[in-house]
Amino acid sequence: MADGVVVCDRHGTIVYASEGLAVLLGYRPDELVSQPLETIVPDRLAARHEGLRREYVESPATRSMGVGLELAARHRCGRVVPVEVGLSSFGAGSEMRVVAVVRDVSERRRSEAARRRLERDLLQARKMEALGRLARGVAHDFNNILQAVGGTAALALEHADGRLREDLETIVASAAQGRELTSQLLMFGRPDAGAPELLDLQRELAELLPVLRRFVPKRVEVRIECPPDVAGVCVSRVHLEQILMNLVVNAGEAIEGDGEVTVRVADTRARLRPDSLPSVEEEAVEIAVVDTGPGMSEDTLACLFDPFYTTKPGGTGIGLSIVYELVSQAGGRISARSLAPAGAELLVLLPAFRPPHPSAPCPGV
Ligand SMILES: Nc1ncnc2c1ncn2[C@@H]1O[C@H](COP(=O)(O)OP(=O)(O)OP(=O)(O)O)[C@@H](O)[C@H]1O
Ligand SMILES: [Mg+2]
Structure with missing residues (x-):
């Protein structure tokens, strides 16, 4: 969308609004003329904006688009529209006019948010991959150890009775439980486990x-x-x-x-x-x-x-x-x-x- 232009006097009253700006904010251009500039500023920013506007009138300078400030405009329905604003002025005294060129940056903000989401997902995926590799390595070694523990205890069971037999049975059962857990860990990140x-x-x-x-x-x-x-x-x-x-x-x-x-x-x-x-x-x-x-x-x-x-x-x-x-x-x-x-x-x-x-x-x- 083309940039919108709004011109106001030193008191912040709009004297001109371009068609582009009016469309962006849900107005007809003539509806904005004679309105205070804060009509198109979100409520939460309006008080601060008034102060900044006064400061600007005292020492006007040309500021290019988007420099320094993350700004937002207010749509007629109250919706906040993220914008970049470039400022310049002409005339002096009571004839002074401030020109603001307003660019809608909603689309850019959306793709920035999508990029940030993507980076976060990628980071999570990398973290999971690294941890998965670590978990599989540890699980593999534990599996071997538990196999040896369980196997040896099962062998010893063959010639044991009484209290010793009970203890050995507990060892065999615990080793099996441990192997159940490590087999879950071994599946972690293995792409071929189970056909879809x-x-x-x-x-x-x-x-x-x-x-x-x-x-x-x-x-x-x-x-x-x-x-x-x-x-x-x-x-x-x-x-x-x-x-x-x-x-x-x-x-x-x-x-x-x-x-x-x-x-x-x-x-x-x-x-x-x-x-x-x-x-x-x-x-x-x-x-x-x-x-x-x-x-x-x-x-x-x-x-x-x-x-x-x-x-x-x-x-x-x-x-x-x-x-x-x-x-x-x-x-x-x-x-x-x-x-x-x-x-x-x-x-x-x-x-x-x-x-x-x-x-x-x-x-x-
Ligand atoms: N429905 C839930 N409500 C509240 N907390 C939850 C819920 N589901 C998961 N959690 C939290 O997430 C944690 C991790 O869950 P996860 O299933 O990975 O491990 P766990 O249940 O603690 O152990 P296990 O490996 O035995 O499943 C839990 O300890 C619990 O704090
Ligand atoms: Mg759980």
């Missing part, structure tokens, strides 16, 4: 519901809300189960006393690939896991997906980092928010897949 397949979420969730219920306390109700015609997702079944299990178990663990965990599925549109600029919205399926727990602090929200971040006494803190990894592998995104006054929502977005309708007539048949 086209899944009908309504069916998958119905099958999974009894299992999910078993993993949360009885006082917590687990509900599924999934419309029958929701689009499919292309993800490994094992991964989908792992994602849902971790999210529902976390939600259940967050609730003290009675409460509810709802898994809500819906079709939506989302920017799934923010690294392609301009990022485009595409068809997606959202899976929201909402609980009635205490919600999350700002600190928790900031580290939620970091490996080993936990606030639980017995927690390992790898649940959500694995979920993050699995969702990313499926081409999706995950985010979290705390719901005021209580509760949390973990939102998984996955690319939507709609298979051709089986009963649709095939062309040419």
